[in-house]
Amino acid sequence: MAKKSFRKTIIAVHRDTGYFFAGLTVLYAISGVAVNHMEDWNPNYTVAHVEHSVGDLVDVSDGGIAAEVLGRLGVEEEPKAAVRMSEKEFRIFLKNRTLYVATPSGQVVDELVSRRPGFFHVNYLHLNHAKGLWTWFADIYAVGLLVLALTGIFIITGKKGLGGRGRWLLIAGTAIPLIFLLLKT
Amino acid sequence: MKRSLIFVALVIVCSTGVVLAGGGDQYGAGVTLEKAVPIDGLLANPGDFIGQKVRVDGTITGMCQKRGCWMQVSNEQGDSVRIKVEDGVIVFPATSMGHKASAEGIFEGVPVAAQVKKHEGEDEEDDKHKACDAEPQDEMIYFIQGTGAVIYS
Numbered sequence: 283m284a285k286k287s288f289r290k291t292i293i294a295v296h297r298d299t300g301y302f303f304a305g306l307t308v309l310y311a312i313s314g315v316a317v318n319h320m321e322d323w324n325p326n327y328t329v330a331h332v333e334h335s336v337g338d339l340v341d342v343s344d345g346g347i348a349a350e351v352l353g354r355l356g357v358e359e360e361p362k363a364a365v366r367m368s369e370k371e372f373r374i375f376l377k378n379r380t381l382y383v384a385t386p387s388g389q390v391v392d393e394l395v396s397r398r399p400g401f402f403h404v405n406y407l408h409l410n411h412a413k414g415l416w417t418w419f420a421d422i423y424a425v426g427l428l429v430l431a432l433t434g435i436f437i438i439t440g441k442k443g444l445g446g447r448g449r450w451l452l453i454a455g456t457a458i459p460l461i462f463l464l465l466k467t
Numbered sequence: 468m469k470r471s472l473i474f475v476a477l478v479i480v481c482s483t484g485v486v487l488a489g490g491g492d493q494y495g496a497g498v499t500l501e502k503a504v505p506i507d508g509l510l511a512n513p514g515d516f517i518g519q520k521v522r523v524d525g526t527i528t529g530m531c532q533k534r535g536c537w538m539q540v541s542n543e544q545g546d547s548v549r550i551k552v553e554d555g556v557i558v559f560p561a562t563s564m565g566h567k568a569s570a571e572g573i574f575e576g577v578p579v580a581a582q583v584k585k586h587e588g589e590d591e592e593d594d595k596h597k598a599c600d601a602e603p604q605d606e607m608i609y610f611i612q613g614t615g616a617v618i619y620s
Contacts, residue, residue: 320534320555327561329532362565363526367545373528375565395532395561409558 289436296433303426306407310423313408316401326402327395334390339383348374351383351390495557496615498522498569507546513576513609521611522571523548527563527618535559538616540568550613563618570616576607 316325336354339347348364351374362375374381382391397403406412410420435444435452442448500522509516509523528547529539535558541547550570552559 317555324533324561326535326558327532329561363567365526365528365541365543365545367528367541367547375526375528378562380564395564397562411558 289439292433292436296430296437299426299429299433303423303430306423307427309404310408313401313404317405317409324398326398326405328398330394330396332392332394334392336383336388336390338386339388340386342386344372347372347383347385351381351388354388355381355390355392492618492620494559494616494618495552495613497617498571498615500571503569506540506542506548507544509548509574510546510609513574513607516574517576519574520571520614521574522569523550523611524569525567527559527566527568530559530561530564532561535561537610537613538563538568538570540570549610550616551610552613557613557615559616559618567619568616569619570611570613572611572613572615574609575612576609579606579608 313325319325334355336351339350342350344366347366348361351372352359352361357376359376362377364372364374366372370385372383372385374383378395380393380395382393384390407416407420410417435448437443438448440446444452500520503522503524504516506523506525509521523540525540525542525547527538528541528545529537529549531537534554536554537549537551538559539547539549550572552572
């Protein structure tokens with residue numbers, strides 16, 4: 283009787299915790315794959331480059347380069363900053379956009395940075411850039427995952443449960459990271 | 468019903484946290500030193516600062532576009548120093564170019580030859596990431612092994 287009641291409880295806990303955290307699990311899974319492959323791509327931003335030629339800037343002083351280049355490109359935005367990086371390069375910083383200006387030739391590389399739709403937001407949560415109260419919720423989620431794992435083990439009885447196939451799957455799933463750690467560390 | 472309402476309330480509270488926390492521009496441990504070392508001074512006499520914890524203030528003029536694992540901070544004259552952070556531990560946002568920033572960490576220098584060797588055999592495509600550790604200054608590469616930063620909006 284007590285056994286039945288215990289199983290009923292863990293099934294209920296597993297079910298409700300699963301429902302509650304299903305959405306976040308999907309988001310974290312998407313982000314997990316995205317950040318796993320950081321070597322191959324930037325999971326948060328796309329960076330595009332466009333080249334322009336605005337004509338020579340021989341007679342333009344450093345103080346006037348930003349206004350001159352922006353004027354010739356037809357950009358009305360006020361720059362955040364403008365810095366001469368070297369004798370041959372001047373950088374103009376706009377919102378999510380940087381102009382790399384070769385001087386005095388006037389060749390411009392226009393770099394546009396934009397958030398990768400969807401991924402930026404899920405990574406923002408997954409990597410806890412939000413901090414603050416999100417840290418607490420993410421901790422609660424971690425506990426939730428622990429609850430899901432522990433209750434999940436005991437849901438099924440019999441041949442497909444811990445007494446049979448479940449046991450081997452549990453051992454295999456636990457062994458893989460352990461073996462990997464043994465070999466790699 | 469009551470339980471469901473509690474869950475929903477919890478979600479709303481946490482979501483609010485996301486919005487409220489959005490104003491924070493601190494990365495890693497932020498900055499703890501009150502006084503910044505002028506970047507030109509740092510580069511003029513690097514030997515005086517090697518191994519020391521330093522803070523620099525300036526404009527963000529460069530950024531690791533792949534992983535956000537370094538940023539370059541410059542003064543108004545274009546003197547620049549790179550702040551290298553551990554991959555994935557601190558991630559500088561690519562949209563911070565041109566923003567004012569303060570950053571601190573341990574000032575370090577490595578011989579150029581060692582740096583070239585470290586990156587031997589890497590793909591050419593990774594060039595932008597390769598330059599994680601600062602540009603050559605004479606025979607040494609100097610950079611700040613960053614512990615934290617504050618990026619101002």
